[in-house]
Amino acid sequence: MGPCDRIECPQAVRRSGCHPPRALTMIEVYSWATPNGHKVHIMLEECGLPYRAFPVDIGAGDQFEPAFLAISPNNKIPAIxxxxxxxxxPISLFESGAILLYLAGKTGQLLPADVRGKYEVLQWLMFQMGGVGPMLGQTHHFRVYAPEKIDYxxxxxxxxxxxxxxxxxxQLAKSKYIAGADYSIADIAIFPWLRSWKNQGIDWNDYxxxxxxxxxxxxRPAVQRGVEVLAQQRKPLVDEQSRKMLFGTEQYKPR
Structure with a gap:
């Protein structure tokens, strides 16, 4: 295992000698191959920003390391x-929706400049953050990860x-993209969550x-590249250790 293969704090990464030169201003992405992680991976690919992805193995408990908590106090991926x-x-950010907005502002891409267009996108971004992500996440949990099947x-x-x-x-019966005529951060936010449609009990013929x-x-080529980021390192999260880290005692320890 090389020094960049597991999460380290930015200072440690710089000391390791594997950090890219400052002149490149590479964005550091602390993430994992999950829907929320893929949002940011895709956005970076779409915008063409240079970045380096550092894996945060959520099944192994990397999200509870002090170095990660320093940039993501809610112990969730992704953070940049x-x-x-x-x-x-330097600036650090957590919460995938906030990161998408930051990168859109930094690059002037994928968020309309006009006020009306911007809020049309933002309402669908909030729809994903407040509805699609949490509800589909609960669907995954009870259909796939819960130790007992609860029909209700x-x-x-x-x-x-x-x-x-x-x-x-x-919405898409009357609009090319989720928030209007143009591809935006709202599409990027929603898409990764729908890749697990089978686990959600969905029949595409209905939609x-x-x-x-x-x-x-x-x-889209950038999307295809984005969903491959860290994908080879992901493991099934159904063993007892992963359950403990994600849904059990480790998740709820005071820190």
Whole structure:
């Protein structure tokens, strides 16, 4: 294992000798191959920004390391450190939606400049952050990860997943992209969550407009590159150690 193969704090990474030269102003991405991680990976690929991805193995508990908590106090991936922040000084950010907004602002890409267009995108970004992510995450949990099958929970969250898919399908019946005529951070935020449609109990035949959109987004070269970031390092999160880290005692220890 090389010095860049596991998470280290930015200072340790610089000391290791594997950090890229400052002149490149490479963004450091502390992440894992999950839907929220892929949002940021895809955004960076779409914007053409140089970056280096550092794996945070959430099944092994890397998210609880003090160095990671220093930039992501909620112990969730992804987080970034941009050596070239808005004032020329380094800035760290956590929460994938905030990171998407930051990168859109930094590059002037994938978020409309006009006020109306911007808020049309932002409402769908919030729809993902407040609905699609949390609800589909619960669907995954009770259908795949929960140690016991609870019919009420499975039905509740599967039905909510179907409802959310219906909302998006109706929107895309009248709009090329989720927030209008142009591809945006709203599309980037939603797409990775729908890649696990089978785990959500979804039949694509029920959502033809959404399926067409999904296939178009999946065919984008930057998206294809983004979903491969750290993908080879991901492991199934169904062993007892992973459950402890993600859903059990380690998750709820005071820190």
């Amino acid at each position: 450190v941009d050596p070239d922040g808005p004032d020329g000084k 929970a499975i039905d509740r969250y599967t039905n909510e997943a179907k409802r959310l898919y219906g909302v998006m399908n109706r 033809p407009h959404l399926k067409g959109w999904f296939d178009e987004i999946a065919a």
